[in-house]
Amino acid sequence: MAGAQQTLIKAVLWLLLAAPALWLAAEIWRLxxxxxxxxxxxxxxxxxxxxxEWGLRILLATLALSSVARLRRRPGWIRxxxxxxxxxxxxxxxxxxxxxxxxxxxxxxxxxxxLLDRPYITAGFVGWLLLLPLAVTSTRGWQRxxxxxxxxxxRLSYPALVLGLLHLVWLTKDGYFEVVLYTLAAFALFxxxxxxxxx
Amino acid sequence: MSHFIHNPAGRAIREEPAASxxxxxxxxxxxxxxxxxxxxxxxxxxxxAGAATDWASAxxxxxxxxxxxxxxFQYNNFYEFGTGKDDPAKNAHRLTTAPWQVTVSGxxxxxxxxxxxxxxxxxxxxxxxxxxxxxxxxxxxxxxxGVALGELLGKLKPTADARYVRFxxxxxxxxxxxxxxxxxxxxxxxxxxxxxxxxxHPLTLLATGMYDExxxxxxxxxxxxxxxxxxxxxxxxxxxxxxxxxxxxKTTWELQNAREYGFYANVNPAVSHPRWSQATERRLxxxxxxxxRIDTLPFNGxxxxxxxxxxxxxxxxxx
Numbered sequence: 001m002a003g004a005q006q007t008l009i010k011a012v013l014w015l016l017l018a019a020p021a022l023w024l025a026a027e028i029w030r031l032x033x034x035x036x037x038x039x040x041x042x043x044x045x046x047x048x049x050x051x052x053e054w055g056l057r058i059l060l061a062t063l064a065l066s067s068v069a070r071l072r073r074r075p076g077w078i079r080x081x082x083x084x085x086x087x088x089x090x091x092x093x094x095x096x097x098x099x100x101x102x103x104x105x106x107x108x109x110x111x112x113x114x115l116l117d118r119p120y121i122t123a124g125f126v127g128w129l130l131l132l133p134l135a136v137t138s139t140r141g142w143q144r145x146x147x148x149x150x151x152x153x154x155r156l157s158y159p160a161l162v163l164g165l166l167h168l169v170w171l172t173k174d175g176y177f178e179v180v181l182y183t184l185a186a187f188a189l190f191x192x193x194x195x196x197x198x199x
Numbered sequence: 200m201s202h203f204i205h206n207p208a209g210r211a212i213r214e215e216p217a218a219s220x221x222x223x224x225x226x227x228x229x230x231x232x233x234x235x236x237x238x239x240x241x242x243x244x245x246x247x248a249g250a251a252t253d254w255a256s257a258x259x260x261x262x263x264x265x266x267x268x269x270x271x272f273q274y275n276n277f278y279e280f281g282t283g284k285d286d287p288a289k290n291a292h293r294l295t296t297a298p299w300q301v302t303v304s305g306x307x308x309x310x311x312x313x314x315x316x317x318x319x320x321x322x323x324x325x326x327x328x329x330x331x332x333x334x335x336x337x338x339x340x341x342x343x344x345g346v347a348l349g350e351l352l353g354k355l356k357p358t359a360d361a362r363y364v365r366f367x368x369x370x371x372x373x374x375x376x377x378x379x380x381x382x383x384x385x386x387x388x389x390x391x392x393x394x395x396x397x398x399x400h401p402l403t404l405l406a407t408g409m410y411d412e413x414x415x416x417x418x419x420x421x422x423x424x425x426x427x428x429x430x431x432x433x434x435x436x437x438x439x440x441x442x443x444x445x446x447x448x449k450t451t452w453e454l455q456n457a458r459e460y461g462f463y464a465n466v467n468p469a470v471s472h473p474r475w476s477q478a479t480e481r482r483l484x485x486x487x488x489x490x491x492r493i494d495t496l497p498f499n500g501x502x503x504x505x506x507x508x509x510x511x512x513x514x515x516x517x518x
Contacts, residue, residue, distance in 0.1 A: 028487060031485070031486065031487055032485070033267050033269065033270060033484060033485025033486060034267055034269055034485075035269065036269045036270060036273040036274075036485065039487075040273060040274055040284055040285050041269070041270035041271075041273050041274030041284070041483055041485055042274055042284065042337060042481075042483050043485065043486070043487045044481065044487060044491075045337075047487065102487065102488075103481070104492070105490055105491075105492040107492065110476075110479070110492075113476065114475070114476070117471070117476065118474060118475055118476075119474070120474060170474065171474070173282070173335075174278060174282055174383050174384060174385055174455070175278070175281070175282030175283075175380065175382060175383060176382040176383075176384075177380075177381070177382040179382075180382055
């Protein structure tokens with residue numbers, strides 16, 4: 001019974017997490033420069049932004065799941081964390097590919113120059129790099145073989161989140177609503193962790 | 200399009216007397232008739248060649264196709280209506296643009312508050328196809344209608360004291376929802392400025408229309424500046440004040456972040472914005488996979504006409 005319930009929850013989570021990507025696919029399918037749709041007049045930027053924003057939101061949700069599980073004393077909820085984390089990584093990887101392909105036009109020299117010269121791109125890329133080993137070691141096998149080091153390693157998600165926020169702050173010209181919202185959320189999550197470790 | 204001639208200065212241009220004898224409705228109907236005829240002659244069905252494809256065959260003097268109007272009407276940086284690119288198209292309908300008054304003040308012989316029509320009366324209506332290069336490294340090609348700012352200045356007669364012109368956008372938070380945004384750091388109203396010789400340059404337009412239509416509200420109705428060799432933020436929208444000054448005015452983005460946005464803001468591929476390169480730009484097509492990254496040209500391709508304005512100036516310092 002518990003197994004069936006877990007499968008159902010996982011299926012629902014899959015759908016929820018995939019929804020932004022499915023919506024995006026539908027809008028890309030419907031693109032027409034003479035009938036500007038939800039992706040606006042600059043779909044290259046819109047697609048890149050959409051993937052990045054959802055990646056950041058799901059990363060926040062991943063960290064929030066641990067906090068909520070602790071606060072509600074439901075350690076079993078942790079079993080859904082890998083799904084969230086991998087979706088965050090998938091969105092952020094797609095974001096990186098969209099930037100390289102659509103915005104930089106697959107011009108690797110341009111991507112390289114951006115990485116070196118543009119602090120917000122450097123921050124975003126390093127944040128993604130930090131998530132890479134976490135995605136690789138997300139399997140149960142890696143978890144077992146790394147032992148206690150696995151937990152330490154996966155704390156890399158904190159600096160990754162900070163770099164992601166920095167990336168967003170630095171590319172924002174004005175209108176800081178989202179920046180403020182996500183930063184407050186990140187502070188709340190870090191505060192909860194600090195508190196739970198003190199006890 | 201046949202009635203756009205390329206004058207010796209190299210710009211697509213079509214000029215008509217201000218009080219155009221042909222009423223606009225007749226004129227538009229005639230154009231559509233001509234277009235349908237052309238389409239038939241080319242063996243293409245005229246069906247569907249309505250407003251949407253109006254400008255599909257028009258080109259700039261560099262043979263660049265005009266951007267579909269739908270893109271220009273729905274992708275705007277007009278923070279008075281929100282910071283999202285689609286916010287202005289959603290929110291600008293609240294703006295009242297008639298009546299519209301413009302206050303002229305400072306070092307000029309003819310100052311005061313004018314109804315828009317009175318202000319522009321007697322100025323020749325011109326049409327120009329210009330590249331618009333945003334500081335964010337995207338660009339469009341847009342057909343404008345308006346008057347040469349220089350011609351208006353001739354009527355306002357700035358005095359010898361006038362060395363700069365300052366423009367202000369309307370401040371009306373009740374209608375411009377972005378002006379009361381909680382997480383904005385901009386000090387409204389939006390202010391822009393030009394040196395007097397820049398303002399007098401024949402390329403500088405005060406636009407009242409685009410794509411054969413009156414300016415849509417999200418594009419800066421009813422009166423906006425168009426300075427094609429400068430980054431788009433210089434082309435201030437929904438203007439209510441023109442002031443003649445002796446000293447160089449501080450402009451909105453300069454006040455917001457002087458390290459990133461200068462007073463001159465001439466399009467310059469050699470001077471990077473601190474956060475991104477200005478060497479290239481994306482010419483928006485509305486498509487996702489178009490290979491649309493192109494080299495940015497000095498002065499946005501108008502160096503031949505305007506570079507002499509800046510002779511002897513260090514454009515890295517005066518960016």
